[in-house]
Amino acid sequence: MSLEHVCIIGSGNWGSAIAKIIGNNVHKYPQQFSPTVRQWVFEEMIDGKKLTDIINNDHENVKYLKGVPLPVNVVAVPDLVDACKDATLVIFVLPHQFVRGICEKMKGSLSPGARAISLIKGLEITPSGTRLFSEEISRILDIPCAALSGANIADEVARERFCESTIGCESVEDGQVWHRVFHTDYFRINVIKDYTGVQLCGALKNIVAVGAGFSDGLGLGSNTKAAIIRLGLMEMRKFGQTFFGDMVQNETFFESCGTADLITTCSGGRNRKVAEAFVKTGKPIAQLETELLNGQKLQGTLTAQEVHEFLTGKDMVPEFPLFDTVYRIVYEGASPEAIVRDV
Ligand SMILES: NC(=O)c1ccc[n+]([C@@H]2O[C@H](COP(=O)([O-])OP(=O)(O)OC[C@H]3O[C@@H](n4cnc5c(N)ncnc54)[C@H](O)[C@@H]3O)[C@@H](O)[C@H]2O)c1
């Protein structure tokens, strides 16, 4: 059997945490995986040094995952084509706004028979509809693509605190390969077929997290936040049923990618944190993203805008009052109190 060559596309907070897991896991199956894991890193200078040099020399991503040693077999590569050349297993872990451009540049570089998995939490909204990132990656690169999503705040995973995650994969064989790539004692993977539900949950929960942050900013307490989580879950499910029909399974909402991720993201996530600060300081979201996240990217506000655009096109905005209210607070100057008044 020829060895699988693993490549990670992305090196932010989650990309770095997952690189630690993958770098260690490939050693567990030396007959299946090549020992070197290449990671494409969006190059930037940190105190006069290239981030890729820092990762390769010091084995730490000092900007996006400070204080966590990375396995020495994870090799940072600044050139995208060099990074993915001849890869057979490609892991996409990027903020969703960058995915399409990156995929276009990767065309023709992968090994025949390559497979991908998307760890991206977001949706591609086009004039003709919504597309999952697994579908977008498959379409551009002409390879199958699974999805991984769960209640997984990167810093906690990187510090090996126990959690679960869900892989959605149609092929049983590929599902087993991905399980080997990601599963550890502290990062417990369940593989299901419903890759659509896995990705919808991961994308839409970010809008709900922004709503939860508004509630925290107003100091409304636990009961209100629980109500926002419940209302958000109902809208997530309705969005899936309305636009993806039978492709989304009800049971998926009970996997780590569903309710569990909603709970964690509404408690400890970045979307929640920035939304809380938005209410407390009145500063624009973009400014808070810069001030609070040190280069990490918010996904929830952008997704709220994209989903709003899509629902407007379908004339269905009022049917998703929580999504709509989050959008109006961020983009139309509605009062944060609308998060309990209008949902
Ligand atoms: N951080 C988490 O806790 C977490 C957990 C689970 C899933 N996710 C999801 O994983 C995905 C990636 O998130 P992350 O936390 O790794 O990233 P991040 O928020 O840390 O984003 C920063 C990354 O974007 C890169 N970047 C900046 N400008 C770029 C450009 N023009 N082109 C390409 N890349 C550029 C940066 O170099 C950096 O690697 C997101 O969809 C996120 O929702 C994140």
Ligand SMILES: O=P(O)(O)OC[C@H](O)CO
């Ligand atoms: O920090 P957030 O809000 O992007 O959420 C991080 C993860 O998605 C939680 O599972």
